[in-house]
Amino acid sequence: MRKPIPMRTFNRLVDILKIIEQAPDKQSFSSGDLALELGVSDILIRKDLNSIGLSGRPKIGFDRTDLVSGLEGVLGYTRQNDAILVGCGRLGRSLLDFSLLDSLGISLVAGFDLTPSKIGRLEILPLTKMPSLIKRLRIRLALLCVPEDSAQATADQLVAAGIQVIWNFTATTLHVPEHVHVHQEDLRLSAAHVLQHLHREEQ
Amino acid sequence: MRKPIPMRTFNRLVDILKIIEQAPDKQSFSSGDLALELGVSDILIRKDLNSIGLSGRPKIGFDRTDLVSGLEGVLGYTRQNDAILVGCGRLGRSLLDFSLLDSLGISLVAGFDLTPSKIGRLEILPLTKMPSLIKRLRIRLALLCVPEDSAQATADQLVAAGIQVIWNFTATTLHVPEHVHVHQEDLRLSAAHVLQHLHREEQ
DNA sequence: CTTATATCGATATATAATTATCGTTTCTGA
């Protein structure tokens, strides 16, 4: 089995794929081009790409098709993963419309809320239906967008129903068993970066 | 002038402050405690804290009050920064309610949208009023939450009105002049991390 | 067909980040 990808490399791979998608006309990309946009050396770009089995051609660069399929494969964007959305308020509804998620391989197949309804063609179900649906469709990922004071209790329900990964959009730190993974969508770090720039300008 | 803080250290400082805020009863924190939660060595924690002028006491650890004031100072959470919100749809309204921003030193003092209205006690103004308000209140930060296909045009208006930092919640990559800084709130990277964990579980 | 050049990959070097070691300080309890 191949060794795990270092985090820094992983982050750059995400960035590289983004650059490629934003230049739909380019047929090939040299390590120098990509390096310039990312602010690192071309050598590093080649190392990153080589490490996931991609190679380029002298005088040409890396082929677009190779890059896209290689990167999407490694990043996991190719296969479609079913997920549920819990808490369909303002943020939740915004995410339901956010087409980027689909293109990254995440399909929201059901929504849950205290008050059931229908958004577009998607059923918003009451929470009582959650456990059975998770089991029936073998859902492993949940996006959590409930109010802060319901976050832990809802997470507990998700865990009890067998969810393995929680993408947590609330600011509440969740306590979950060892085998469950929480990815925290945290604006704190972003805010700190924003403030740095704000204050940098000041001088 | 003190040298700039390395990015990795900066990120850990944000995490450390979060840990402290989540343990409101603890009067002091040892580097070992913090290290355990962050998954790094205690030595590194001490280095990080020493680097911003904080020191601990043997047998006790770092004093809560020192930590909070030191960290908040460095991260810029102490002084209040006025900001505007452009695009008051689902995501935008959610952010207007998101009290975390206030506690990080970001006050949303006005909202703008195609359709003016009032949310709580906050006026949502038409875009025509934007330039004069930015100048009058000397606003330097804008949160951008408009639809993807208006993102670049709206950013152009913000730049023309003198905004210096744009916190971009749209997935669109913005092109702005050198002196303007864009902080991209990007779900791509998060999604990739989430998918890694989903697939890790699989084996 | 030959030459010039852009770009690659491999190996070596340099820099940055993290951890280990060790002696010191301050509190606790006998």
Add this chain to the structure above:
DNA sequence: TCAGAAACGATAATTATATATCGATATAAG
């Protein structure tokens, strides 16, 4: 009051990450 332990800070060593160098290769132009 003194021994022991918990935690600290400074310096040294290690590991990880990024860059530099250089020979090789494929393309394009003449």
